[in-house]
Amino acid sequence: xxxxxxxxRDWNWRDWSWRGWRVRYVYTGRPVSERRAPIVCVHGFGxxxxxxxxxxxxxxxxxxxxxxxLPGFGASSKDFAPYSISLWAEAVGDFLRxxxxxxxxxxxxxxxxxxxxxxxxxxxxxxxxxxCVTLPDPSVRVKAIPPPFRKAIxxxxxxxxxxxxxxxxxxxxxxxxxxxxxxxxxxxDRRAVTPELVSVFADPAGDRDAVRALVxxxxxxxxxxxxxxxxxxxxxLRLPVLLTWGRDDRLVPPSxxxxxxxxxxxxxxxxxxxxxxxxxxxxxxxxxxxxxxxRWIEAEVATTVTTTPGGPRSPNLPNLPESPNLPESPNLPESP
Numbered sequence: 001x002x003x004x005x006x007x008x009r010d011w012n013w014r015d016w017s018w019r020g021w022r023v024r025y026v027y028t029g030r031p032v033s034e035r036r037a038p039i040v041c042v043h044g045f046g047x048x049x050x051x052x053x054x055x056x057x058x059x060x061x062x063x064x065x066x067x068x069x070l071p072g073f074g075a076s077s078k079d080f081a082p083y084s085i086s087l088w089a090e091a092v093g094d095f096l097r098x099x100x101x102x103x104x105x106x107x108x109x110x111x112x113x114x115x116x117x118x119x120x121x122x123x124x125x126x127x128x129x130x131x132c133v134t135l136p137d138p139s140v141r142v143k144a145i146p147p148p149f150r151k152a153i154x155x156x157x158x159x160x161x162x163x164x165x166x167x168x169x170x171x172x173x174x175x176x177x178x179x180x181x182x183x184x185x186x187x188x189d190r191r192a193v194t195p196e197l198v199s200v201f202a203d204p205a206g207d208r209d210a211v212r213a214l215v216x217x218x219x220x221x222x223x224x225x226x227x228x229x230x231x232x233x234x235x236x237l238r239l240p241v242l243l244t245w246g247r248d249d250r251l252v253p254p255s256x257x258x259x260x261x262x263x264x265x266x267x268x269x270x271x272x273x274x275x276x277x278x279x280x281x282x283x284x285x286x287x288x289x290x291x292x293x294x295r296w297i298e299a300e301v302a303t304t305v306t307t308t309p310g311g312p313r314s315p316n317l318p319n320l321p322e323s324p325n326l327p328e329s330p331n332l333p334e335s336p
Contacts, residue, residue, distance in 0.1 A: 011056070016099055018091055024049065024075035025068040025099065029060030037105050037128050037301060041067040042092060044110030044133075044280075048074030050200035051109065054286035059294070066104075068095055070115065074204050078213030083220045085111070085227040089118030096126040105301060107131040107293070109282060110252070114227055117241075121233045129301040131242045131293055133282045135262065136252045138227045174205035186279040188248035197283070234265035240300035241269045244289065246277035270296065 011026040026049055030036070039059050041052045049067040056065045069076040070088045081087075092115055096104055103126050108116030113132035120127035176198045183198055184190045204210060220226055234241070245259045254273070263269050274281040274288055282289045 016095065018094060021071045021077040021079065023068065023071060023091065025066055027066050028056055029063055029065040031064060036063050038064040038066065038100050038102055040096065040100060040104045040106050042070065042106065042108040042112035042115050043073065044112050046201050048200050048204055051283060055282055055290055058290035066100060072213045072217060078207055078209035080212040080216045083217050084225065085114045085118050088115040089122055092119040093123045093126060103128045105129040105131065105297060109133040109280065110136055117233050118228055120237055120239055124237065124239065127239060129240045133244050134249060134252050134279060135243055135259065137230050137257065174202050176202045186251055187284050188246065188276045188278040189284060192284045231265050234262060234269065237266060239268065241266065242293065242296045243269060243271045244281060244292065245273050246279055246281040247273050247275035248277060249279045251279040
């Protein structure tokens with residue numbers, strides 16, 4: 001069921017089968033055509049499709065728009081699996097090929113920004129532009145830890161991912177009243193934190209398999225190969241990249257992350273600060289963000305979409321069958 005999205009009445013909610021996972025996505029807007037690139041949105045940690053409820057309506061008048069719940073989040077399957085940025089990037093890449101069927105502009109928020117960049121790096125022919133709404137670099141924290149202590153700290157962080165610790169925490173977070181103060185940390189204007197917004201984060205926490213997915217997510221996040229090297233990806237990309245940041249972001253502060261440093265890695269990287277805004281400027285200041293993305297698309301992204309073999313694929317066709325050659329979702333040993 002759609003949750004946390006007051007503007008979702010014209011959204012088509014569907015499930016896509018990927019490597020044994022059920023992946024939820026929505027489609028809205030104009031049919032996929034050769035005139036304008038589709039837009040695919042990828043949420044951040046703990047969020048879901050509904051976090052784009054104030055953005056898709058603004059773009060759908062001119063673009064085919066999609067949003068996806070990454071495996072482990074939202075209404076998608078929540079397996080106990082080795083989650084990583086690369087795994088999610090493979091899912092987004094296959095989504096572009098199998099569902100969208102055209103090169104697309106990929107818009108990501110926070111961890112979704114990392115996934116969007118990695119998807120473009122893995123399959124540049126299927127991405128014609130990337131929008132990053134904050135870009136956290138996990139390597140900054142790792143580099144700040146002296147090498148002799150990194151393994152020990154990783155072990156400590158991994159020990160936090162215990163079911164007996166995370167189950168009560170998740171129980172607290174799925175109660176909107178208790179979750180609201182944590183969501184407010186991500187917003188400069190606390191008036192933007194409405195019950196509708198909180199439900200985007202709270203509803204998935206009530207899923208039967210949410211605990212085991214959270215255990216896997218916490219454990220994998222401390223692994224050294226959790227995220228590809230961001231500067232290396234940016235150097236390889238030849239696509240236009242729009243990097244936006246909330247000036248008042250308390251979770252990934254610009255004063256610590258130094259987003260201006262990312263511009264040195266490519267000539268087509270544009271940086272724009274949105275103020276006042278916190279960690280979620282796309283949701284807190286949607287009127288500013290939506291207009292910014294629209295102008296950037298018109299100026300930097302080619303309006304003609306390359307036709308793939310087989311001709312245009314209609315988003316109204318049924319989901320593609322799962323390939324029998326794809327492996328099932330990789331499971332880790334069950335946590336104690």
